[in-house]
Amino acid sequence: MAQDDHSGADLAVADSSHAAHEPAVSPGTAIVASDGFQNPGFPPHRPRVTDEDPKREKRASRTVYTLFYLSIVGSVWAVAAYMLFPIESNDVGAVRLNNMFIGLGATLALLGLGFGIVHWGKSIMADVELADERHPIGGSPETQAAAVKVFTDADRESGFTRRSVIRNSLIGALIAFPLPAVVLFRGFAPQDQLPVELLSHTMWAKGTRLTLDPSGVPIKAADITIGSAFHVIPEGLAELEHGRLEEKAKAAVLLMRLEPSELNQAPDRESWSYDGIVAYSKICTHVGCPVALYEQHTHHLLCPCHQSQFDVANHCEVIFGPAKRPLPQLPIAVDDEGYLIAQSDFNEPVGPSFWERS
Amino acid sequence: MSTITSRDDTQKRSFTAAASTYVNERTSLAGFVKELGRKAFPDHWSFLLGEVALFSFVVILITGTFLTFFFQASMAEVHYDGSYVPLKGVEMSVAMASTLDISFDIRGGLFVRQMHHWAALLFVASIGLHMLRIFFTGAFRKPRELNWVIGFTMFILAMGEGFTGYSLPDDLLSGNGLRIIDGLIKGIPVIGTWTSFLLFGGEFPGTAIVGRLYTLHILLLPAILVALIAIHLVFVVVHKHTQYAAPGKTQQNAVGPPILPIYAAKAGGFFFIIFGVLALIASMFTINPIWSYGPYDPSPVSAGTQPDWYIGFADGALRLIPPGWEFVWLDRTWSFNILVPLIAIGIFIVLVVIYPFIEAWVTGDKREHHIADRPRNAPTRTAIGAAGVTFYAGLWAAASSDILATHFSLTMEGVIHALQAVVIIGPFLAYFITKRVCIALQKKDREIVLHGYESGRIVKLPGGEFIEVHQPLDEYDRWRLVSYDAYQPLMIRPNARGKITVGQKLRAGMSRWFFEDRIAPVTRGELEASHSAHH
Numbered sequence: 001m002a003q004d005d006h007s008g009a010d011l012a013v014a015d016s017s018h019a020a021h022e023p024a025v026s027p028g029t030a031i032v033a034s035d036g037f038q039n040p041g042f043p044p045h046r047p048r049v050t051d052e053d054p055k056r057e058k059r060a061s062r063t064v065y066t067l068f069y070l071s072i073v074g075s076v077w078a079v080a081a082y083m084l085f086p087i088e089s090n091d092v093g094a095v096r097l098n099n100m101f102i103g104l105g106a107t108l109a110l111l112g113l114g115f116g117i118v119h120w121g122k123s124i125m126a127d128v129e130l131a132d133e134r135h136p137i138g139g140s141p142e143t144q145a146a147a148v149k150v151f152t153d154a155d156r157e158s159g160f161t162r163r164s165v166i167r168n169s170l171i172g173a174l175i176a177f178p179l180p181a182v183v184l185f186r187g188f189a190p191q192d193q194l195p196v197e198l199l200s201h202t203m204w205a206k207g208t209r210l211t212l213d214p215s216g217v218p219i220k221a222a223d224i225t226i227g228s229a230f231h232v233i234p235e236g237l238a239e240l241e242h243g244r245l246e247e248k249a250k251a252a253v254l255l256m257r258l259e260p261s262e263l264n265q266a267p268d269r270e271s272w273s274y275d276g277i278v279a280y281s282k283i284c285t286h287v288g289c290p291v292a293l294y295e296q297h298t299h300h301l302l303c304p305c306h307q308s309q310f311d312v313a314n315h316c317e318v319i320f321g322p323a324k325r326p327l328p329q330l331p332i333a334v335d336d337e338g339y340l341i342a343q344s345d346f347n348e349p350v351g352p353s354f355w356e357r358s
Numbered sequence: 359m360s361t362i363t364s365r366d367d368t369q370k371r372s373f374t375a376a377a378s379t380y381v382n383e384r385t386s387l388a389g390f391v392k393e394l395g396r397k398a399f400p401d402h403w404s405f406l407l408g409e410v411a412l413f414s415f416v417v418i419l420i421t422g423t424f425l426t427f428f429f430q431a432s433m434a435e436v437h438y439d440g441s442y443v444p445l446k447g448v449e450m451s452v453a454m455a456s457t458l459d460i461s462f463d464i465r466g467g468l469f470v471r472q473m474h475h476w477a478a479l480l481f482v483a484s485i486g487l488h489m490l491r492i493f494f495t496g497a498f499r500k501p502r503e504l505n506w507v508i509g510f511t512m513f514i515l516a517m518g519e520g521f522t523g524y525s526l527p528d529d530l531l532s533g534n535g536l537r538i539i540d541g542l543i544k545g546i547p548v549i550g551t552w553t554s555f556l557l558f559g560g561e562f563p564g565t566a567i568v569g570r571l572y573t574l575h576i577l578l579l580p581a582i583l584v585a586l587i588a589i590h591l592v593f594v595v596v597h598k599h600t601q602y603a604a605p606g607k608t609q610q611n612a613v614g615p616p617i618l619p620i621y622a623a624k625a626g627g628f629f630f631i632i633f634g635v636l637a638l639i640a641s642m643f644t645i646n647p648i649w650s651y652g653p654y655d656p657s658p659v660s661a662g663t664q665p666d667w668y669i670g671f672a673d674g675a676l677r678l679i680p681p682g683w684e685f686v687w688l689d690r691t692w693s694f695n696i697l698v699p700l701i702a703i704g705i706f707i708v709l710v711v712i713y714p715f716i717e718a719w720v721t722g723d724k725r726e727h728h729i730a731d732r733p734r735n736a737p738t739r740t741a742i743g744a745a746g747v748t749f750y751a752g753l754w755a756a757a758s759s760d761i762l763a764t765h766f767s768l769t770m771e772g773v774i775h776a777l778q779a780v781v782i783i784g785p786f787l788a789y790f791i792t793k794r795v796c797i798a799l800q801k802k803d804r805e806i807v808l809h810g811y812e813s814g815r816i817v818k819l820p821g822g823e824f825i826e827v828h829q830p831l832d833e834y835d836r837w838r839l840v841s842y843d844a845y846q847p848l849m850i851r852p853n854a855r856g857k858i859t860v861g862q863k864l865r866a867g868m869s870r871w872f873f874e875d876r877i878a879p880v881t882r883g884e885l886e887a888s889h890s891a892h893h
Contacts, residue, residue, distance in 0.1 A: 028722030029845045029869060035882045037840045040833040042606030042613075082465055090441045095461070099468045103641020106469070107634050114630030121623030128620065130398040131611045134598055134728060137501040188556040188566075195551045198561055213657050231657060246561040249537075249656035282657060286695065287541025287676070288562070289534055290659045304661040305538060306677045307760060307770055320771055322676060322695045324684035352541035353696075354551040358689045 042131075050123045060123040067116030074108025081105050196356045200349045202234075202250040204330060209235040210255060210279065210340040218339045219255070224277050229294040230255040232279065234342070250350050252282040252290060253330055255340070256312055258299060264314050272331035272343070279330040279340075280316045281350040284308060286323035288352040301327070325353070399621040400601035400614040404491045409625060410484035412587065413632040414477045421474040422576065428464060430456040431572035433528060433565040442649050450528070450653030453568045457527040457648060473640035478520050480636065482668040485513045493743050495730035497600045498714040500723070505593045506714050512586050514707070515579055517668050522575040524646070524666055528568050531646075531663050533654025536567060538673070545696030563654065600730040603841040605834040609728050662761055667754075674756030675699035678778050706749065713742075720868045721845050734803075735842040737796035738872045744792035745785035752781035800877035803839045807831060807880040808888040844878040845869075 050057040081101035087094045138144055155161050189195075209218045213231040216238040224230070232253040240247060260276040272278075280301075284291050289305035299312040300319070308321030316327035328350050331343035349357055371379075382388040432452035438445050440455065441462040460467040489509060492498050498506040525532045540562045543554045559566030598612040607613050615621050651660070665673055676699050683694040717739065733740040755762065756777045763770045810828035818824055831839070848869035852858050 025726075026722060026724045028724065029848050029873070030721065030723050030725075031844050031846055031878060033879070033881050036879065037833075037837060037882055039608055039841070040605045040837050043834045085465075087441065087462065087465055090443055092442070092462075095441075095468060098465055099472070100641050102466045103469045103473075103637055107638040107641060110630045110634030110637055112634075114627045114632075114634050117623050117627030117630065119627075121620050121627060125620050125623060128616060129614060130396065130616050131606070131613045132398040132598065134610050134612055134726075137597060137726060185556065188559060189552070190560050193555065193560055195555045199551070214655075233657070243561075245563050245654070245656060249562055252657040284541075287545070288537045289541075290657050292657075292659045293661055302770075304659050304663070304760065305534065306673075307774065308681075309770075318681050320774075321681060322679040322683070324682050324693075324695060352544050353684060353691045353693045354544040354554075355547050355549075355690055356551055357691045358686050 045127075048123060048127055051127065057124065060119065064116050064120045064124065067112045067119065069112075071109045071112025071116065074105050074110075074112055076105075078102050078105025078109060196354075199250075199351070199354060199357075202345055202350060203237060203247045204234050204251060204253075204342045204345045206342065206344050207335070208342045209335070210253070210332065210342065211235045211237075213252065214238060220338045221274055221277060221334045221340050222338060224255065224257045224340075226257050226259060226276065227296050228257055229296070231282070231292075249288075250283065253279050254282045254291070254294065254301065255279045256294065256299075258313060262299065262313050266315065269315065269329065269331075272329055274332055274334055274340070277332065277340070278312065279332045279342075280310075280312065280327040281330065281346060282327075283351040284323060285318075285325040285327060285350075286321070286352060291327065394595065395618045396616040397595075397598075398612050398614045399617055400599045400607075400612055401621075401624075402602060404495075405599065406628065407484055407488040407491050409628055410632055411481060411488055412591075413629045414481040414484060414636065415583070415587065416629065417477040417633055417636055418474060418481060419580070421470045421477065422580075424470050425460065425474060426576055428456060428460045428467065429453070429526070429572075431526065431569045433563075433568050445649060445652070448653065451568065453526060453528040454648065454653045457529075461649065469637075469640055472643075472645050473636050475524075475645045476639045476643075477636050478523060479645075479666060479668075480632075482513070482516045482520055485509070485516055486668075489513060490743070490747070493713070494733040494740055495600070495602075496727065496736055496739065497730050499727040500718060501597055501726050502593070502600075503714040503718065505590060505597070507711055508586055508590050508593070510707075510711050512583060512590070515583050515586070519575060519579045519583070520666055520668055522571040522579065525571050526568055526575065527646075527648045528654050529648035530651040530654050530658065530660070531648070533563065533656075534659055534663070535665055535669070536563065537656065538676075542676075542696055542700070545693035546700075547690070547692065547697070563656070598728065600728050603729050603732070603838055605837045607729065609726065612728070662764070664758060664761070670757035671750055671753040672699070672703060674753040674759070674777070675703055677756045677759055678753070678774060678781060680778075703753075706746070710746065716868075717872075720848075720865060720872055722848070722865075723843075723845070727843075729841070731842060734796040734799040737793045737800070737876075740796050741789045741793035745789040748784040748788040749781060752777055752784055755780070797875060797877055804877065804880055807836055807839050808885060840879040840881075842879055844876050845873045846876070847873045 050060050078101075081098070081104075085094065085098040085101050087098045160167055210232045211218050211234065213233045216233065216235065218235060219230065219232070232255045233248060234251050234253075237244065237247055237251060255277065257275075257277045263273065263276060263278065265273065282290050282292065284303040284305065286303065286306055286308050289303050291301045291303045291308070291310065293302040293304055294300075294312075295302065301310040301312060301316065302308075303310075303321065303323070306322050308323035309319050310316040310323075310327050311319050315329060318324060318326060328346045328348050330346055332340055333343050335341045378388070378391070382391075430452045434452050435449055436452055436455050438448050438450055438455050438458065440446075440459050442458055445458065457471075460471050462468070492506065492509070521535070525536055540554050540558065543557065544550045546553065554562065557567065557570070558564040559570075599614070601607050601613060604613075615624075651663075652658075664670070676696070679695045679698060683698065685692045685694070731739075733743075756774070759773045759777060760770065762768065763773045810830040813827045813829040815827045816824055817827055848866045850858055850862055850866045853862070
């Protein structure tokens, strides 16, 4: 085919031109072998079966139009499936059928088209191969010189290099002009909030009852059996009109009861627990995921995001994983009615570390 | 262009000719068509990877546009009142509710949504594979260095698109993903706390983030991506595609079927195949079932959840940090458990971006390269690539450390320690092994060129000696094995002022590292010498 016209002779020309503009460009440390092999040129063209056998060609064309007809069938089927498999019935099964049958129709439509076109291209369209000549990407030296001249002329005519005061003041103005736009981005956060202040306090306060997440039912100390763990939120959180999730993201607590003998408590924290019941922040000190997995017999808490492990028996110190700080402990007590309450807010910011935290 | 249009043809012109004339007289496109219509386009299966990326992006645009008509990027709280019974009455954001409506109340909505998500996964994956192909065949060399940078930028943007899109439904899984981003940002020195507040519009999670990510996801990032794709493809046309060494193919030609009709048919058909395969996957396999995760709540989390695959390497990097890498110094918190992964990934990214320039500097080769290398013929580059892949794979596997531990009944700690070793020692091992394998393969190629293939035919010579007949190569097969560039290590020479600069020494050192144990291609002289030695 066409490549036959391009073989031998053309390549010789190409190779000589290769030699002609090669010396201008440095090959670096590449070895240019003097007795390297010569490119043998294109091998003889090999006809396809469809070129040689009219029967095969006919079969290929039958395959192609069959695929296109199948594609039409697929499109029609997808339209029909839209109507045949409605999802009006609050029924997940109907959703599945709707999804599957519309999808399979579309699949048939698309794959029929795709395989049909590719097959047409590969086995029926004339098997032409062309060889385009490549030219240096930089263009001819004249063009490059002309482009350089455009810039030097522009520079001379404008005085961009010569008039340095004008130029430098322009650069200054160009640097300054986006600043107002950058400052506008301050509005992305509310003007009246102090991040460090907000991050340092939670909803917990003296006397706040510990309640179940998410129901908000207060918890009696007597209901906590040894070995159990509860997901806890402060009383009133569920009723918050605004900022419920923001508060929850700081105030979520895990409540666990261990044998008092198994707890190793620092002397200054002995009053923070009640009869083996301890409360710790549920928000990981690494990057803030909920530390939700409690292994009862080892008293270990595991964060499912990055596998930091905390030892509840030892003030939730980190025993493995990327977190550094122990989970903050919420000091708790019991009120007159036997409900668990907080003695105060946490004594340090909860959640992931931040720069201003110390 | 005037040859067709101005001639007063008395013959009846074909419809094709008439139509193209009509359009050309109004657009002046004939010159363009003449230039591009019959361009030869080199063909190889590995060139399809970039097409997969392009076509999956088109699918993303089509399906994504449909989704925007139904999705509402609001974090206002509503009580869900759609068809999915288990969540009826549950408080959730409008974003989550509208995503559920797309899935359960709009016919074909789930199909489009799943196709969008699957296409996004394929998009990032195909860009990654495409880049590996470019890297291992040296297709980033002059004049294509800038296109490498553009392509890599698109890889990063694609991951950004993926992450912003996956965060939009405001479900439990994506909310936890955002929580991790928030924690990461807060760990950055000086600017971290305020950056987090600016991003989330106050305290995490706030009510702004979904709307902001939506703007990025459907406006800013796609606009940049479309522009970069356009530039990327213009460069492909300007540079013409690379081709693998083969008889007849030279640095001065581009050999392949013409764009019209064969290449257009194959590529156009391939678009529909990609589209169709995505449709098939979307109709058969559920992805991101937000209805089973529920709306975002900062307290619950399910074990063993995984981000989309392309986020894995970053998540894994966080998991591999040993305990205790966080300090208080100067009354400020320095979170090296966050900074180290960020910096390590940053350095990795920078190295990948500038690799073409490093290699160009080491070789000093200023020629254009249009023949793609076989990976074995650039052993050091291939070994560096293998080291990079191992590093990435180690981080990526670490994102599933918990799943690896539970599936294979291993300890969590054991998996993490093993993967720490993979990330630190693995790249060196991979480098060493790959380089040796490449050199061994090059030696085998030399052997075949010099002595031919083993034919398997044993012949007894008159003297009683048995030999295996070696089948010599024909010149076409030989050309594939001998046509590659070999470089020699740089000799240090004093510059014009008689000095040897530090830069020179560094370059010479790098050059030695790259090319010290190179295998040069067989020359004609060597082949003749080996023949005469046999006879």
